[in-house]
Amino acid sequence: MSPTSHISRIRQRIAQLVNERRAAEKVLLERPPLLKGTFSEVRRTCGNPACKCARGEKHLCRQLSASVEGKTRTWNVPRGYAAKVKRLTDNYRRFRRARAAWVRTNQRLLELINELEAARTVPDFRDESGRQKG
Numbered sequence: 001m002s003p004t005s006h007i008s009r010i011r012q013r014i015a016q017l018v019n020e021r022r023a024a025e026k027v028l029l030e031r032p033p034l035l036k037g038t039f040s041e042v043r044r045t046c047g048n049p050a051c052k053c054a055r056g057e058k059h060l061c062r063q064l065s066a067s068v069e070g071k072t073r074t075w076n077v078p079r080g081y082a083a084k085v086k087r088l089t090d091n092y093r094r095f096r097r098a099r100a101a102w103v104r105t106n107q108r109l110l111e112l113i114n115e116l117e118a119a120r121t122v123p124d125f126r127d128e129s130g131r132q133k134g
Contacts, residue, residue: 003119006119007116007119007120010112010115010116010119011116013112014109014112014113014116017105017108017109017112018109020101020105021102021105021106021109023101024098024099024101024102024105025098025102027094027095027097027098028095028098028099028102032088032091033088033091034088034091034092034095035064035085035088035089035091035092036066036067036089036092037064037065037066037089037092038064038065038066038089039062039063039064039077039082039085039086039089039090040062040063040065041060041061041062041063041082042060042061042063043058043059043060043061044058044059044061045058045059046059061076062076062077062078062079062082062085063075063076063077064077064085064089
């Protein structure tokens with residue numbers, strides 16, 4: 001592969017990564033509120049031996065789990081808040097994924113920019129090919 005075509009491929013990949021970074025930035029700059037944690041629906045027993053859940057028909061329980069000061073905490077979510085909590089935690093997950101993609105893209109961009117610099121750097125000041133004129 002000629003140096004010119006190698007440089008061209010690097011520049012094309014950089015342009016592609018810049019577009020990927022813009023897509024991540026678009027998500028990061030959106031304004032919806034975020035709620036850290038995971039929303040889940042689980043089936044549980046209440047402990048009452050006369051309840052239907054004691055016979056296997058468990059109660060539906062909505063929960064929010066999140067890490068607080070290094071420990072996982074779980075809260076029950078009232079039925080009326082379930083849709084809102086799910087939407088907010090989905091927003092948070094989408095934000096975190098975009099953030100991770102942005103970081104990975106920037107790391108790869110830095111690698112490619114370093115590669116581009118190395119490919120464009122001439123080995124000798126006498127001329128671009130490194131051969132002495134004469």
